[in-house]
Amino acid sequence: MNPLKLGLWGRNGHSIHGRLANYPQLQLIAVGDMGDEVHNKLKAQYPELIICETYEQMLALPGLEMVTLNSRVRANQADEILAALAKNIHVYAEKPCGVTEAQLDQIIEASQKSDAKFHEMAGTVYDAPYWQMKQLVAEGVIGDVVQVLAQKSYPMHERRPKSEEIDGGLVAQNGVHAMRFVEHLTGINATTATAMQTPLGETRPDSDLQMACHITGQLENGGLYTIIANYLNPTGFGTWGNEMVRVFGTKGMMESTDAGKRTRLVVGDKDHGPIDTTTPTPDWLKMVIDDLMGIAPMPIDLQTELHPTRMVLRAKAGVVQATLP
Secondary structure, eight states: OOOEEEEEEOOSSOOSGGGGGGOTTEEEEEEESSOHHHHHHHHHHOTTOEEESSHHHHHTSTTOOEEEEOOSSGGGHHHHHHHHHHTTOEEEEOSSSOSSHHHHHHHHHHHHHSSSOEEESOOGGGSTTHHHHHHHHHTTTTOSEEEEEEEEEOOOOTTSOSSHHHHOOIIIIIHHHHHHHHHHHHTOOBSOOEEEEEOTTOOSTTOOOOOEEEEEEEBTTSOEEEEEEESOOOGGGSSSOEEEEEEEESSEEEEEETTTTEEEEEETTEEEESOOOOSOOOOHHHHHHHHHTTSSOOSSOHHHHHHHHHHHHHHHHTOEEOOOO
């Protein structure tokens, strides 16, 4: 089977250009809007690489089958996704793929009509220890899930956009990871999402960046969840992200803290200690590629894949702004 001819557009988020050697099913033929340094480095690796000046130029390339999007302005990304799907070109996009629920619905509808497929970079819980926690929930080890607490914390730095149009904003681009902990890890969708946010700590002028938020709501089984997300992870913490997730069930609880470094499983009166994370984990991008090539379907449908994005966008649409003194 021939590899998929791939174009990479943008670098506002997680780009896969540094991992292409792991995916021989992809053949890089074009790049654009990634900066001269990246363009030149990739050109040295792939001499026949086409450097595109515009996204339209990339989509018009003969034989192009797939694009990955890390759009410079996230508010424009949905239109870029729709343009590719209209040309029957597969899309793999950074989160949030859109910045409103209406955009999300347009993407899903377009993917259903297109001969191509769409996927988000949504593999948050497909790495250890979250994958193993997901299996424990599915096996009923902690009983019925009643409450979930999830956290995603990033550092603050001067490169953080002053405009939420650039990256989608704290609730959406940061909070979606924690919402995936809630939904994808437990296998239970949220039905409501209420958010509050504060800019406290942002000292740059003319900025609408929010420093911290919380999202709360109900799960479809009647359980509850709480999310906190912020740009308050100190550099001394040692990892770029500071993640935490605790799942409380009718038989026990489990947790992962300190960016997955510490885990614990307690069932009834027995403390099982750290969760076994030695079992193999899936590769989200490999699953996406297999789906695009017709080798194997995804383990979840597109509605489920994008539901955490839907819920944080819904929360963002009605977010309450904290009042600073």
